[in-house]
Amino acid sequence: MGIFDKFNNQDLGDEEAFEELCCQLFETWGMRAMGFDNTWAYRDIRGDGGDGGIEAYWFNTENSEYIGIQAKWFKKTISQAQYGQIRHSIDTAIGLRPSLTKYIVCIPHNLTSLRNSKNETVSLGEEGTWKMFAESIAQAYPDLELVLWDEHFIGNLLQEPANEGRQRFWFERTAVNPDGVRLALRRAIEELKDRYVPEIADDGGMAVFLDSFFGTIESRAALIEEIDACLDVCHDLAYVADSFASVEDGLTDELKESATKCRDVIAGYADSLSAWRRMLVTEPQALVEIDNIVVDYGAIEHFESDVQDLKEKYKLTGHADELIKLIDRFRELPGEYEICGKMRDGFSYPHCLVIGEQGTGKTCGFASEAAGFLEDGKHLPIFIRAGEINEHDGWKKIVNNALGFSDWDEAELWQALSSSAAMHDKCEGGITVRAKIAVLVDGLDERQPASSWNALVRQGDAISREYPGLDSHTLHVLMASSAAEPITSGNAFIMSMTKATCPPTNCSTAISNTTQST
Incomplete structure (x- = not known):
């Protein structure tokens, strides 16, 4: 009996579940076995x-090198038609990414070896057929290394400490599955039904912020659109300023220098925005520090003044008019501080504290967001009442209690949750959003002292660093309090909340949605 005879496909279907498992192992293999540094980027492109x-x-x-993986749910002997499928996949991959250097094929069984057949002839077995296939690929693509991850190799990967929780998740009937998480969330929200039903009738500002904080395709696409608008103006302005500086007659050296300096400032700003845009398209594997962009507005204003003087002298009026219009358009763009703030919301803070007086809808906002994540399959939400946490509980105990677990150790728990979260990764329109383990803690002021929350915030950071998979599916903790003093840790972003920032829903609606989805 092979390990895949007990494969738990988590209601995805065997083929899709096997692809998901192989991608998770492939990502961890890159980080742990290969030790890829920050010059390497991982991307799952199945949903795009x-x-x-x-x-x-x-x-x-x-160096633009690619290493790719293809999972094939070929449970038994690979047929000639299936070898044709693999060859087609390799041809397609090389056609799209010529710098592909390693191509990994995953199958859920072990190849048969050399053996005697019933008619007393010797069969090469699957190993011989695979060898011949690999030789044909080597002839067609001499720079490509073809690698087979069979059942035995995958089993060895699952035995590594980095994958203990994944083995339990994919090969046992565990409670870490969509139904188990949905049941735990429904149970938690049901307890709120009679206690919190505030009147909420506003613009849903908190929901917008939380979508940005955890990450959604829609929030990323909106910010990309803002950056693209900025880049369009920057490219036009830099081009015209460069063209202006190249005019041979009628310009002083000082004016040419002013134009060149303006061009360089704008081009540098565009380069920084482009780096942020790449980050929005392919989400980093871990949280990153977003630095401010320093723009020398003085150089732009000085050049604008020079152009105005030139226009008044009726010189190069066509160039001058175009430059003045472009500078006006540049001035109307969203500021770099505004864009930087949105980038930090999504990529720099692992935790967030929402502060607001009673009745501002914090609890209902959390319940609604958790139910929405579960219904839309965006993240892995875990809803927790702070008042039910004991003073010395750590995250392992807190999450185990919330989900109704009893026998999960630290590594197994976080790796299994990471595997479950990875099933919610989104890739649409060229944008990748990594699903988060979204722990929503309501009522911090119901459980004191404040120092214990600072310790839990730091512990959450350590967990994300320690366990593979959590690097990319970060433990994001969202906390609500009526008082401003519980959290002082620098890793927690603080959002003040009034009734104008509550989502347009109520707890009864959130409970109804969660109940219907079960």
Whole structure:
């Protein structure tokens, strides 16, 4: 009996579940076995439409090298038609990514070896057939290494400490599954039904912020659209300023220098925005520090003044008019501080404290967001009442109690939750959003002392650093309090909340949605 005879597909279907498992192992393999540094980026492209010949890849941003993986749910002997499928996938992958250097094929069984057949002839077995297939690939693509991850190799990966929780998640009937999480969430929200039903009738500002904090395709696309608008103006302005500086007659050296300096400032700003845009498209594997962009507005204003003087002298009026219009358009763009703030919301803070007086809808906002995440399959929400937490409980005990677990150790718990969260990763329109383990803690002021919450925030950071998979599916803790003093840790973003920032819903609606989805 092989390990895949007990495969728990988590209601995805065997083929899709096997792809998911292989991608999770592939990501961890890159981080742990290969020790890829920050010059390498991982991306799962299964949900982005079309067949690219691979499920996911590692990409080296310095030398453009790709390493790809393809999972094939070929449970028994690989047929000639199936070898044709693999060859087609390899051809497609190389056609799209010519710098692919390693191509990994995953199958859920072990190849048969050389053996005697019934008619007393010798059969090469699957190993011989695979060897011949690999030789044909080597002839077609000499720079490509073809690697087989069979049942034995995958089993060995699952035995590694980095994957203990994944083995339990994918090969046992565990409670870490969509139904188990949905049941735990419904139970938690049901307890709120008679206690919290505030009147909420406003613009849903908190929901917008939380979508940005945890990450959604829609929130990322909106910010990309803002950046693209800025880039369009920047590119036009830099081009015209460069063209202006190249005019041979009628310009002083000082004016040419002013134009060149303006061009360089705008081009540098565009480069920084482009780096942020890449981050929005392919989410980093871990939280990152977003630095401020320093823009020398003085150089732009000085150049604008020079152009105005030139226009008044009726010189190069066509260039001058175009430059003045572009500078006016640049001035109307969203500021870099505004964009930087949104970037930090999504990529820099692992935790957030929402502060607001009683009746501002914090609890209902949390319940609604958790139910929405579960219904839309965006993240893995875990709703917790702070008043039910004992003073010395750590996150392992808190989450185990919330989900009704009893026998999960630290590594198994976080790795299994990471595997479950990874099933909610989104890839649409070229944008990747990694699902988060979204722990929503309501009523911090119901459980004192404040110092214990600071310790839990720091413990959450340590958990994300320690366990593989949590690097990319970060433990995000969202906390609500009526008082401003519970959290002082620098890793927690603080959002003040009034009735104008509550989502347009109520707890009864959230409970109804969660109940219907079960």
